Structure formats: structure tokens, C-alpha cells
Amino acid sequence: MTRLLIRSGIWVFACLILTANISASASSAEAAQVGADPGLDGVWWITSYAAELKPIDGGAPPLKADALSEYQQWKRAVQTDHTVDQVKTHCLPQGVPRLMGAPYPLQIVQTADHITLLHESHHVIRHIYMNDVHPNDDDLTPSFMGDSIGHWEKHVLVVDTTGFQVRTMERVGFDLRTSLDDSGLPHSEKLHTIERLRRIGDGNLLEDLITIDDPGEFNKNWTVRMVYRRQPGMRLLDYVCGETHRNISKVKRIS
Numbered sequence: 001m002t003r004l005l006i007r008s009g010i011w012v013f014a015c016l017i018l019t020a021n022i023s024a025s026a027s028s029a030e031a032a033q034v035g036a037d038p039g040l041d042g043v044w045w046i047t048s049y050a051a052e053l054k055p056i057d058g059g060a061p062p063l064k065a066d067a068l069s070e071y072q073q074w075k076r077a078v079q080t081d082h083t084v085d086q087v088k089t090h091c092l093p094q095g096v097p098r099l100m101g102a103p104y105p106l107q108i109v110q111t112a113d114h115i116t117l118l119h120e121s122h123h124v125i126r127h128i129y130m131n132d133v134h135p136n137d138d139d140l141t142p143s144f145m146g147d148s149i150g151h152w153e154k155h156v157l158v159v160d161t162t163g164f165q166v167r168t169m170e171r172v173g174f175d176l177r178t179s180l181d182d183s184g185l186p187h188s189e190k191l192h193t194i195e196r197l198r199r200i201g202d203g204n205l206l207e208d209l210i211t212i213d214d215p216g217e218f219n220k221n222w223t224v225r226m227v228y229r230r231q232p233g234m235r236l237l238d239y240v241c242g243e244t245h246r247n248i249s250k251v252k253r254i255s
């Protein structure tokens with residue numbers, strides 16, 4: 001009887017240890033899956049290109065009447081060669097969201113307090129300052145790419161950008177008109193964007209949801225979606241005005 005009780009006790013103890021080990025392993029696996037930061041480092045290439053941005057929920061951008069008239073005039077002028085896109089012609093920084101929609105690769109370099117986006121298109125470098133604040137209005141100089149502040153919400157990188165410039169370079173003999181996309185969609189000095197970047201699918205895709213807040217040109221906020229695929233082993237190439245650039249014929253084009 002004593003031996004039976006001892007054997008039973010040993011068996012129960014062994015079961016408890018085995019159960020504890022299984023639970024610990026499961027907890028560790030779950031923690032690794034939920035808690036590990038997958039990171040955004042690497043080279044990414046947009047999966048499809050559209051010259052004209054469209055809201056994620058369909059329809060056309062909610063332009064105000066005056067802005068819509070300006071947009072239509074701009075497109076007619078470009079089509080009839082009465083004006084040119086100076087940003088593209090002079091390989092200038094394209095701003096947000098325009099640069100994020102370019103059909104060229106970009107590389108993301110991630111550290112704890114700073115994320116850098118290296119764009120092959122026009123060789124633009126975009127800085128995202130983590131867990132920081134925007135400068136005061138008096139200290140914030142409007143720029144092509146604006147001032148970007150980021151923070152993490154679990155595995156989502158949230159980027160708040162403001163301080164965009166609208167027109168510049170009149171001093172060199174022409175009027176530069178910056179826009180939200182390659183079709184000339186206008187924005188004002190009130191433009192404010194909020195991006196939410198995260199890896200999706202099997203982790204080899206990167207999604208960027210860009211909300212456009214610009215009460216100067218639009219009746220309401222609206223959001224566009226861009227998706228990029230990871231490119232292991234790819235290196236960024238030179239991008240020089242007037243020179244041959246990367247072959248982008250494989251990028252799907254959406255009319």
C-alpha cells in the first residue's frame with residue numbers, strides 16, 4: 001500500500017512538472033508571437049502605382065469647390081503642355097503622401113529613437129523622430145517633407161507630419177506647385193497627415209494607411225492605402241535628373 005501511494009505521488013508530481021513545462025513553453029511562444037517587434041527594417045517596393053490618389057472607401061477626394069476648379073485647371077494645363085510639374089522636372093522632394101506612392105523602392109532604417117526612410121525616388125531622405133513633439137509654430141520652418149513625429153502602438157508605427165510648404169522657388173524664375181500626387185492634387189499650408197504603418201500577411205508586406213487632414217482644400221479628412229513588398233537583397237540605385245532610372249515596368253499601374 002505504501003509503495004502504491006509513493007508511486008502515485010511520483011506520477012502526480014511528474015504530471016505537474018510536465019504540465020508546467022508545457023504551459024511555460026506555450027506562454028513563451030505566445031509572448032514571442034505577441035510581444036516581439038517584427039520591425040520595419042529593410043527595402044520595400046510598392047505593389048501598385050496610381051498617379052491619382054483615391055480614398056480607401058471609394059469615390060473621389062472630397063475637394064472643396066475652389067480646390068476642385070484649381071485641380072481641373074492644373075490637369076488641363078499639364079495635358080496641353082501649358083505648364084510642367086516642377087517637382088518632377090527638378091527632382092525635388094515630393095512630400096507626403098506623394099513620395100510614399102512613388103513606384104521606386106525605399107529603405108527603412110529603424111532605431112529606438114529615430115526611423116529613417118531612404119527613398120530611391122529623387123534620393124529623398126525622410127526623418128521620423130520617435131516619441132518627440134513638433135517644434136512650436138514660430139520655430140517650424142515649412143519644408144517639402146514636413147516635420148514627422150512617430151510612436152508605436154503595439155506593432156503599428158504611427159507617424160504625425162505637419163509643416164508642409166506649398167509654393168517656393170519663385171526667386172529663380174518659376175512658381176513651384178507642390179501636390180499630393182502625380183496628377184497635381186492640391187494641398188494647402190494646413191496639410192497634416194497621419195500614417196499607420198504595419199507589416200501584414202506573412203510579414204513580407206507593409207501597409208501604410210495615410211489620413212489626409214487639410215481643411216484648406218478638402219471638406220473632410222480622407223484616407224489612402226499603400227502596400228509594399230519586402231525586397232531581400234535589393235540595393236537602392238542612383239536617381240539623377242536626366243539620367244536613366246530603375247526599370248519600373250513590373251510595378252502594377254492603376255488608372
